[in-house]
Amino acid sequence: MARDTLTRDQIVSAAIELLDADGIDGLSMRRLGHRLGSAATAVYWHVEDKDNLVGLAADELWGEVDLPDLDQVDWRTAATSMAAGMHAMLGHHPWLMQALSNHPVYGRGKARYDDHALAVFEKAGFVEAAADQASATVFVFVLGCALGPAAEFSLTRRLSRDKGKPEQHLADVAAQATEIAAQFPRLRQRLPAFDGASYSAVPDNTFEYGLAAILDGFESRLGRPAPPQAPLSHERGH
Amino acid sequence: MARDTLTRDQIVSAAIELLDADGIDGLSMRRLGHRLGSAATAVYWHVEDKDNLVGLAADELWGEVDLPDLDQVDWRTAATSMAAGMHAMLGHHPWLMQALSNHPVYGRGKARYDDHALAVFEKAGFVEAAADQASATVFVFVLGCALGPAAEFSLTRRLSRDKGKPEQHLADVAAQATEIAAQFPRLRQRLPAFDGASYSAVPDNTFEYGLAAILDGFESRLGRPAPPQAPLSHERGH
DNA sequence: ATCAGACTTGCACACCGTTCAAGAGGCGAG
DNA sequence: CTCGCCTCTTGAACGGTGTGCAAGTCTGAT
Numbered sequence: 001m002a003r004d005t006l007t008r009d010q011i012v013s014a015a016i017e018l019l020d021a022d023g024i025d026g027l028s029m030r031r032l033g034h035r036l037g038s039a040a041t042a043v044y045w046h047v048e049d050k051d052n053l054v055g056l057a058a059d060e061l062w063g064e065v066d067l068p069d070l071d072q073v074d075w076r077t078a079a080t081s082m083a084a085g086m087h088a089m090l091g092h093h094p095w096l097m098q099a100l101s102n103h104p105v106y107g108r109g110k111a112r113y114d115d116h117a118l119a120v121f122e123k124a125g126f127v128e129a130a131a132d133q134a135s136a137t138v139f140v141f142v143l144g145c146a147l148g149p150a151a152e153f154s155l156t157r158r159l160s161r162d163k164g165k166p167e168q169h170l171a172d173v174a175a176q177a178t179e180i181a182a183q184f185p186r187l188r189q190r191l192p193a194f195d196g197a198s199y200s201a202v203p204d205n206t207f208e209y210g211l212a213a214i215l216d217g218f219e220s221r222l223g224r225p226a227p228p229q230a231p232l233s234h235e236r237g238h
Numbered sequence: 239m240a241r242d243t244l245t246r247d248q249i250v251s252a253a254i255e256l257l258d259a260d261g262i263d264g265l266s267m268r269r270l271g272h273r274l275g276s277a278a279t280a281v282y283w284h285v286e287d288k289d290n291l292v293g294l295a296a297d298e299l300w301g302e303v304d305l306p307d308l309d310q311v312d313w314r315t316a317a318t319s320m321a322a323g324m325h326a327m328l329g330h331h332p333w334l335m336q337a338l339s340n341h342p343v344y345g346r347g348k349a350r351y352d353d354h355a356l357a358v359f360e361k362a363g364f365v366e367a368a369a370d371q372a373s374a375t376v377f378v379f380v381l382g383c384a385l386g387p388a389a390e391f392s393l394t395r396r397l398s399r400d401k402g403k404p405e406q407h408l409a410d411v412a413a414q415a416t417e418i419a420a421q422f423p424r425l426r427q428r429l430p431a432f433d434g435a436s437y438s439a440v441p442d443n444t445f446e447y448g449l450a451a452i453l454d455g456f457e458s459r460l461g462r463p464a465p466p467q468a469p470l471s472h473e474r475g476h
Numbered sequence: 477a478t479c480a481g482a483c484t485t486g487c488a489c490a491c492c493g494t495t496c497a498a499g500a501g502g503c504g505a506g
Numbered sequence: 507c508t509c510g511c512c513t514c515t516t517g518a519a520c521g522g523t524g525t526g527c528a529a530g531t532c533t534g535a536t
Contacts, residue, residue: 005484005532028522029523038485039486041524101339104393106418111422111425115422115424115425132428133441136441136444139440140440141379143381143382144385154341155340176345177344180346186353200342201370201377202374206374206378209371210371210375210378214379214455217458220455243515267492267493277515277516279516
């Protein structure tokens with residue numbers, strides 16, 4: 001074995017560092033190679049693809065979320081803890097949302113998380129498919145929570161690359177905001193961030209609020225047998 | 239005014255067609271120019287940026303979601319209808335998730351949707367910030383639901399570009415799946431799609447199920463005064 | 477000492493978003 | 507009619523990207 005030979009793990013963790021620092025656009029194979037002290041194309045021996053690489057990176061991070069001990073806590077705190085862990089993880093690595101929207105992640109780390117989540121809802125008393133659905137519901141909710149911040153992060157990174165742009169962008173957003181405020185008085189009244197800065201329809205504590213609401217819904221559902229429900233139409237009428 | 243001059247609207251709708259057909263990687267300025275019968279760079283006179291362009295496209299689509307008449311239906315059906323409209327829209331344009339994770343969308347169309355959603359939850363009886371939070375909760379949930387399909391779409395598009403890859407990818411996924419199934423028996427038992435194809439932890443009807451659960455949670459919340467709730471820690475302990 | 481294989485390298489290709497100076501075309505003023 | 511202006515388009519060019527490929531280097535076993 002050559003003295004200085006690359007490792008898949010080395011590559012992945014270097015990639016994660018680059019991704020955390022500069023977002024998904026900041027990771028180029030050449031930069032990664034430079035970081036590793038190797039030629040850019042050396043990576044291709046250990047990893048099939050760039051997509052594959054960020055997939056590995058993503059799965060690595062899934063594996064690092066710590067999981068609650070189900071014998072120690074009730075299902076609701078367990079679920080809350082798992083959601084919080086995932087939420088925090090997505091917050092620390094905003095590029096993940098871009099990665100996940102580009103390429104599905106199947107991997108050991110992700111499976112580990114899913115498995116534990118399933119166990120939580122089985123413990124709660126959900127039977128069969130209901131456990132899958134309940135688990136997926138909070139999973140999907142947490143993902144959605146991460147989207148806004150991820151977009152903001154990505155935008156900020158991009159703006160800070162060419163300086164001078166930020167203030168022009170702020171001006172654009174402010175103009176947009178006042179135009180919108182004029183047309184939709186309810187929005188102006190509600191969203192305090194409407195005078196300039198950034199306007200987001202998602203308040204900061206949506207995660208806590210929404211998660212609590214979802215778990216409330218689960219509890220009320222566990223009390224009574226599940227009512228039959230017709231699927232909604234996914235097609236827009238016109 | 240020159241006879242054949244480009245319009246912002248022309249550009250945006252052409253961009254949407256390209257995006258729908260080939261995903262976000264399939265939209266290149268040169269292809270767009272070709273489609274419009276112009277040079278690639280002509281677009282830059284009407285639009286600042288590529289990011290800007292897909293932002294406009296996204297907002298256009300927000301504007302096309304049809305909104306329920308709040309005088310005709312109760313709040314729960316209204317909320318369900320709005321969520322379904324958004325869900326369908328995201329399903330028809332899978333590239334949107336990638337766009338949204340890359341660049342926040344502020345625009346008239348989005349504002350219109352947000353405003354109406356707010357009205358729904360005001361009608362439901364949510365007061366002040368609670369309306370924002372409730373609205374944001376289902377918003378964020380629907381976004382999360384769209385992530386998986388979006389990723390799948392993007393992957394499929396990419397695979398079908400270079401042929402021969404698809405079957406190799408399927409083989410990889412299948413191998414991965416059996417390895418995972420061996421390690422996590424609970425997952426194998428639960429997820430039927432584990433024998434090959436694609437493995438997703440999110441069942442098909444998660445949208446209907448989760449939405450109903452969320453709205454259940456809202457109803458139980460509307461019944462009693464909101465309990466005080468401490469914010470969860472966003473930091474991982476270590 | 478030799479040979480096979482594991483790994484690395486540099487070059488090359490095709491494509492990308494974007495800039496910019498130069499050009500073309502219609503329109504109002506003279 | 508014609509001139510100049512302003513709006514809009516163009517083609518070339520730049521620096522960057524992911525990746526394929528033939529050639530090279532190093533290491534450990536024979």
